[in-house]
Amino acid sequence: MNKRGLAAKTQNEMKLSFPSLSVNEGIARSAVAAFCAQLNPTIDELADIKCAVSEAVTNCIVHAYRDCIGVITLDLRVCEGGWLKIEIKDKGCGIPDVAAAREPLYTTDPGGERSGMGFVVMESFTDRMRVKSKVGAGTTVTLFKRLDGRG
Ligand SMILES: Nc1ncnc2c1ncn2[C@@H]1O[C@H](COP(=O)(O)OP(=O)(O)OP(=O)(O)O)[C@@H](O)[C@H]1O
Numbered sequence: 001m002n003k004r005g006l007a008a009k010t011q012n013e014m015k016l017s018f019p020s021l022s023v024n025e026g027i028a029r030s031a032v033a034a035f036c037a038q039l040n041p042t043i044d045e046l047a048d049i050k051c052a053v054s055e056a057v058t059n060c061i062v063h064a065y066r067d068c069i070g071v072i073t074l075d076l077r078v079c080e081g082g083w084l085k086i087e088i089k090d091k092g093c094g095i096p097d098v099a100a101a102r103e104p105l106y107t108t109d110p111g112g113e114r115s116g117m118g119f120v121v122m123e124s125f126t127d128r129m130r131v132k133s134k135v136g137a138g139t140t141v142t143l144f145k146r147l148d149g150r151g
C-alpha cells in the first residue's frame with residue numbers, strides 16, 4: 001500500500017459502538033458489509049472484508065474483554081481513491097508484544113480452541129493492517145483495503 005492510501009482524504013464516515021457480546025460480532029460484520037457496498041466490491045472482496053472484521057471483533061470479545069463486557073468501537077471510512085479504512089478499537093487488556101501476536105500460530109488461548117491465525121487472516125485479506133496496543137489501555141486495529149471502484 002502506498003502513502004496515498006494512508007493519507008487519503010475521507011469522503012464518508014460512520015462510527016459504531018457496541019458492547020462485547022458475541023451476538024454483536026455478526027451484526028458488526030453485516031454493518032461493515034452494508035457500509036462498503038457504496039464502493040461496489042466484488043463478492044470475493046466483500047467476503048474478505050467481512051472475514052477480517054469478524055476476526056478483529058472476535059479478538060476484542062475473547063481476548064481484550066476476556067473476563068468482562070466492554071465497549072468496541074468501529075470507525076468506517078471511505079477515502080479518496082477507493083480506499084476503505086476500518087478501525088476496530090477496544091479499551092481492554094492490551095497486547096504486551098504486538099509483533100509476536102501477529103506471527104502465525106501465536107495464541108495466548110489456554111484452552112487450545114484458538115489457532116492463532118486471526119491477525120494473519122486480517123493481514124492477508126486486506127492491503128495493510130496496523131496494530132497499536134498498550135497493556136491495560138486497549139488495542140486499535142486498522143485495516144486498509146482498496147476497492148477498484150468498478151462502479
Ligand atoms: N484486541 C485484543 N486485545 C488483547 N489481546 C489480543 C487482541 N487481539 C489479539 N490479541 C492477542 O493476540 C493473539 C493472537 O491473535 P490472533 O487473532 O492472531 O489469534 P487467536 O485469537 O489466539 O486465534 P484465532 O484468531 O485463530 O482464533 C491472541 O491470542 C491474543 O493474545
Ligand SMILES: [Mg+2]
Nearest residue numbers: 055059118119
Ligand atoms: Mg483471533
